[in-house]
Amino acid sequence: MTHASSHESPFSATGAAGEQALLVRVSQGDRDALRKLYFLFHRRLSRFLLRLTHRPEITEEIINDTMLVVWQHAHEFRGDSRPSTWILGIAYRRALKALSRERPSQGNPQDEESSGAPDAEVMEGLAYGVELSDWLDRALERLTPEHRLVIELAYVLGLSCEEIASIAGCPVNTVKTRMFYARLRLRELLARLAAPSVAERLPP
Structure with a gap:
């Protein structure tokens, strides 16, 4: 896939309903809908993956892997979350897989419970x-x-x-x-x- 053009915004007026409609079309084999999703999410995924991995050289590969998973599994999206949340989740898992292939695991985070919440x-x-x-x-x-x-x-x-x-x-x-x-x-x-x-x- 080619890079998104500079005028494409990940925070498009399309909104969650529009994103879900695109996912439905993707699940039906609509390649044009997949292309639109790619352009819609490219910048957001790039920023997210770059900050997560600090590896710009693998970011585009992970984005393409993510969109391939979206293409293959769009029919599994049930609407329990926003489409953007579902797609970011796929990107997160693909990023962890890519990182695990290149360096030893840093270990699992501690799992003690805490009442702390984002501030x-x-x-x-x-x-x-x-x-x-x-x-x-x-x-x-x-x-x-x-x-x-x-x-x-x-x-x-x-x-x-x-x-x-x-x-x-x-x-x-x-x-x-x-x-x-x-x-x-x-x-x-x-x-x-x-x-x-x-x-x-x-x-x-």
Whole structure:
């Protein structure tokens, strides 16, 4: 597939209903509908996968793999979530598979339960200023893919815990747990990377 043109926006006025209509057409073998979905999601998937993997050289391959899965399994979409959530979930799993082929696993995140939930003020504060963003990017690179996913989806894409759970294929409580430990890990990493003032702004 070719790259999306610069004027195509992933946040098109098409909306969830339009996306679902395209998925129905894809499930019926409509290649033009698949092409439209590709252009609709290309930029969003590129941004999501780049931040998740930090590997621009494999991003396009993962996007194409994702859209192939969409083509083959569109008939399995039941409408329990938004089409975008379903497609991002496919991309997430393809990304983890690609990463697992190239480097040893970083281990599973801890599964202790926690009542912690995403706090938008955390990332709003961290995102202020180029220097703070640089520290944050460096710290995020050192998180496990699972921990990085919840941070990126919650604070970059603004998804709810329920939507993240659907993408990651895990219970909502697991998402909250990963969020809790991801914040703790970010605090440790930011302090180690000589940004203690930033680390202090993370919640305990």
